[in-house]
Amino acid sequence: MLTLSVSLHHYLILAAVLFGIGLFGVLTKRNAVAVLICVELMLNAININLLAFNKYITPGDFIGQIFAIFVITVAAAEVGVGLAIIIAIYRNKLSVNLDEFDWLKW
Amino acid sequence: MVEFAMHNAWLVPLLPALSFVIIVFLTKPWKRLSALVCVAGMVLSCVIATLAAYGVFTNHEFTEKPLVYAVRWFSMAGLNIDVGVQLDPVSAMMMFMVTLVGSLIFIYATGYMEGDPGYSVFFSYLSLFAASMLLLVISSNLLQMFVAWELVGLCSYLLIGFYSHKISAREAAKKAFITCRVADFGLLLGLLSLQIVFGTLNLTELAEKISNFGQYTSMGILTLITVLVFLGPIGKSGQFPLHVWLPDAMEGPTPVSALIHAATMVVAGVYLVGRTMFLFTEVPSAMELVAVTGGFTALFAASIAITQREIKRILAYSTVSQIGYMMLALGLGSLTASMFHLWTHAFFKALMFLCAGSVLHALHHKADVWEMGGLIKKMPITGWTFVVGGLAIAGIPPFAGFWSKDEILLAAFDTGHYVLFTMAALTAFMTAFYMWRMIFLALFGDEKPENHPHESPWNMTLPLIGLAVLSAVGGLVGTPWAPFWQEWIFFGHPHHAEPNYLIMIGSVVLAAAGIYLAYTLYCADKTKARAHALKERYKFFWTLSYNKYYIDEIYLWFNHTFIDGAARLFYLFDIYVVDGIIVNGIAAITRLSGEGLRVTQTGRLQNYALVFFLGVLAVAVVLAFTGPSVAAGLTGGVK
Numbered sequence: 001m002l003t004l005s006v007s008l009h010h011y012l013i014l015a016a017v018l019f020g021i022g023l024f025g026v027l028t029k030r031n032a033v034a035v036l037i038c039v040e041l042m043l044n045a046i047n048i049n050l051l052a053f054n055k056y057i058t059p060g061d062f063i064g065q066i067f068a069i070f071v072i073t074v075a076a077a078e079v080g081v082g083l084a085i086i087i088a089i090y091r092n093k094l095s096v097n098l099d100e101f102d103w104l105k106w
Numbered sequence: 107m108v109e110f111a112m113h114n115a116w117l118v119p120l121l122p123a124l125s126f127v128i129i130v131f132l133t134k135p136w137k138r139l140s141a142l143v144c145v146a147g148m149v150l151s152c153v154i155a156t157l158a159a160y161g162v163f164t165n166h167e168f169t170e171k172p173l174v175y176a177v178r179w180f181s182m183a184g185l186n187i188d189v190g191v192q193l194d195p196v197s198a199m200m201m202f203m204v205t206l207v208g209s210l211i212f213i214y215a216t217g218y219m220e221g222d223p224g225y226s227v228f229f230s231y232l233s234l235f236a237a238s239m240l241l242l243v244i245s246s247n248l249l250q251m252f253v254a255w256e257l258v259g260l261c262s263y264l265l266i267g268f269y270s271h272k273i274s275a276r277e278a279a280k281k282a283f284i285t286c287r288v289a290d291f292g293l294l295l296g297l298l299s300l301q302i303v304f305g306t307l308n309l310t311e312l313a314e315k316i317s318n319f320g321q322y323t324s325m326g327i328l329t330l331i332t333v334l335v336f337l338g339p340i341g342k343s344g345q346f347p348l349h350v351w352l353p354d355a356m357e358g359p360t361p362v363s364a365l366i367h368a369a370t371m372v373v374a375g376v377y378l379v380g381r382t383m384f385l386f387t388e389v390p391s392a393m394e395l396v397a398v399t400g401g402f403t404a405l406f407a408a409s410i411a412i413t414q415r416e417i418k419r420i421l422a423y424s425t426v427s428q429i430g431y432m433m434l435a436l437g438l439g440s441l442t443a444s445m446f447h448l449w450t451h452a453f454f455k456a457l458m459f460l461c462a463g464s465v466l467h468a469l470h471h472k473a474d475v476w477e478m479g480g481l482i483k484k485m486p487i488t489g490w491t492f493v494v495g496g497l498a499i500a501g502i503p504p505f506a507g508f509w510s511k512d513e514i515l516l517a518a519f520d521t522g523h524y525v526l527f528t529m530a531a532l533t534a535f536m537t538a539f540y541m542w543r544m545i546f547l548a549l550f551g552d553e554k555p556e557n558h559p560h561e562s563p564w565n566m567t568l569p570l571i572g573l574a575v576l577s578a579v580g581g582l583v584g585t586p587w588a589p590f591w592q593e594w595i596f597f598g599h600p601h602h603a604e605p606n607y608l609i610m611i612g613s614v615v616l617a618a619a620g621i622y623l624a625y626t627l628y629c630a631d632k633t634k635a636r637a638h639a640l641k642e643r644y645k646f647f648w649t650l651s652y653n654k655y656y657i658d659e660i661y662l663w664f665n666h667t668f669i670d671g672a673a674r675l676f677y678l679f680d681i682y683v684v685d686g687i688i689v690n691g692i693a694a695i696t697r698l699s700g701e702g703l704r705v706t707q708t709g710r711l712q713n714y715a716l717v718f719f720l721g722v723l724a725v726a727v728v729l730a731f732t733g734p735s736v737a738a739g740l741t742g743g744v745k
Contacts, residue, residue: 027716035712098711105709 011052019045032086032096036079043075111157112173115191118158118201119240121151122208122233129230140226141216144233148212151240152205155198162198163594169195174246174310184305190246192309195594196445200243200377203449206576207369207456208236210569214460215361217566218467228268228359235261235362239370243377248297248307251381255293255342255374259286262371266358278357285351289341293378296334300385303327313384325389332385332392335378336399343375343429346403350658352426356418360463363418367425368456373448376432380441383597387439397437401526404430406655408536412543413652416473417462420544424499425455427533431514434526440517441597446584447514449591450506453580454498457573461492464566465548468559475544480553484560487567489549491574496545498577500538501617508614509581515609534613538620546629 018041025038047068054064090096111117125147133139162168176190212232219228238261242254260283267279301307303323304315319328339345344352352372356363366372379386379396386392404427411423428451435444466473468485482489498505501512511534518527561567584591586605593600627637641648650656 023719027712027719101711102709105707 008052008056011048011056015045015048015052018042018048030097030099032089032098032101033083035098036082036086039082040075040079043071047071108157108161111154112161112193113175115154115158115193115201115244118151118155118205118244119237121147121154121237122240123237125233126230126237129226129233134226134230137225140229144229145209145212145216147233148205148209148236151236152202152209155201155205155240158193159198159202162193162195168193168198169594169596169600172197172310176246179250185301186306187249188247188308189250191244192246193244196377196380196441197243199445199449199595201240203452204236204239204243204369207452207573208239208365210572211361211364211369211456211460212236214364214463214566214569215359217563218361218463219359220563222359224268228265231261231264231268232361232365235265235365235370239374242374246309248300248309248312248382251378252294252297255338255378256290258371258374259283259290259342262286262355262366265362265366266355268358268362272357274354275357278351278354281354282351285348286341289337289339289348292334292337292341293339296331296337299327299331299334303331309381312382316384316388319388328385329389329391332389333395335382335385336392336396339375339379339433340399341375342378343372343433344403344426345375345399345430345433346406347657349403349407349426350661353419353422353654356416356422360418360459360466363422364456364459364463367422367459368452372425372429373432373452376429376436376444376448379433379436380445380597383436383441386436387597393437393439395437397434397523397526400430400433400435400437401529402430403427404434404533405529405536406430408533408540410651410654411540412536413648414540415476417465417475417478417544417548418459418473420475420540421455421458421462424458424537424541427537428455428499431511431530431533434530435514435517438514438517438521438523438526439597440513442584442592442595442600443510443513443517445595446581446591447510450498450510450577450581453573454495454505454507454577457491457570457577458495458499460566460570460573461488461495464488464562464570465492465559467562467566469557472557475547477554478548478557479551480549481557481559482549483553485562487561487570491567491570492545492549494574494577496541498581499541500621501534501613502621503610503614504578504582506577506579506581508617509584512586512610512613513584515613516606519606519609531613531616535616535620538617539624542621542624543628546624550629552632 022038022041022043022045025041026035029035029038050064050068050071054061058064086096089101093100122144125143128143129140133143162173172192172194174190174192176188179187179189181187212229215228215232219225222228235258238254238257242251242258245251245254263279263283266282267275269275297307300312304312304319306312306315315322316328341348341351352367355366358366386396407423407426407430411420411427414420414423428447432444432447432451435441435447464485465478465481465488468481468488469478472478482493494505498507501508503509515527515530515534518524518530582588627640628634631637653659
């Protein structure tokens, strides 16, 4: 009989896997939009961590949940700014390929 | 009045200083007014100086205990410096002499500088010069004296280089300033050592402390200090080997030469040694040094003067020689004789320089005595006053030079310095010879048709007459039969030398022989054939003397070889070591490391993110392997 019990470890492993996928995407994707999506993945991995710790370690408090809401809010703003920049760059360069965006050096 | 003057002697330097300020800031555009301010300041200060001197010379207590008053200039822990006045017979005499001769020279300058574009400026400098010298004379401490000493040096620079459009004048001014600075370096070191060893620079306190110097220092140190102090006078008073600037100082306008050579500047060195006599008398070897330097310089300069052609150059070397006499007397311990010669020399040397200026004025600055001749007919006042000066410097009684020179010869003879005595006597003979060589060539003999001399205006001849009278009678204050001078101006105890008729007659004979020799060679002999024959026969000595023993050339050679060589060496050191290795080396290292690190700056966002991630990973790995204690340390103990 398989007893299905979800513990803190499962959440942490899920979050770590999500974070790893997001990080991999951020470091390897060429498309700027894809990178942004991957950043979102990483942020949400963090959110899972926060909520899991909140539930299993400090069940009476809301600190983790409140933090998660903050992260979501900030992430939304960040994506807004990020997309705006990508559109601006696209209008100039007709490209969203990150490999071509190296003019911020020196 | 006398009381007021004595207690306000600080007015004596202040009035010329005030003239300087007034001329520079107010009256500069009006020439006559500037000259008037200058002369008025000097004459007024002469009046005060005369009154103060009268007060000093009628009260014998000042020979024992000088009248000193001072205000605090500045003070630090262990260092209190006053600025004040010390009135005793020596300073009163100097004050009187400087203001009197200065006034006459200033009046003369109003005529001599006529038409010069820098008329007002010239008078402002003259005032400053006189003020500096008077400040030096009345100083009650050595630091104040040193300040005035440097001011005198500055003024000499300004005035010698007054004709700044002439390269030679500019060079001479620099030469004077630099030569004196070299010497002043020694003086400054000496003064600092005095302050360190004895804790005071006040003349009266220093005199007390040095009389038992054993409590403070050893003989060796004191000798060193004394020699260092003496370096200053060697430079300022144009003693061998730093005499080179003095003959070049004639590049300035003639009143300046008169002022420098007679009343101010060069006698400052003699005066300083006279003022610090208490120091020198404690160190016999330093006294010997002073005497030998003086005696040698006297003879050395006289031997140069014999062959010179330019009228002011002859006079300049005679100044070097006469100052040597004064130093000789100081070295023999006779402040009396030294100051006496300073006093008479001021009159006749000022007179002769002003006469020379009058001649140059008439001949439009043709300076070679061989191109003059017969001037006495066209310029009787200048001519005859010149003759008076010549008699005075040669030492013909009863003119001033005779009495003071006799005093010096007597001092040398009485103290048993027979070598120095012989040198001094020989110098006396040579002085008479070269002075009268100049006078016979310039004033007597045939007139040169190309010259059109004319007598100078009254404001030039009047000072000449005044100085001629002083040169004639100025020595009568100190004859052996009426030793007024000897009773007042002395160091230690008044010294009554018995009149030594042998020396007296001997010196007159020497002087007369010198004059007679000059007469036969340069006056009686119209063709000057014998003079030329002599020159040809002793060509080697003549060349040596005419080229001033090549001292200037030796200095130049030394300068080019060693100083410039060292400079080149330091230049290379600077270029290759300081600039090359240190400065540029550091810059190169910085630049190269920058070049290297630049490669890591790719501009690609993902590269940066990767580095960032690897960094975090590294920290995480370190924390994982080292445990919570290091983690606590890294995070600053945050739980």
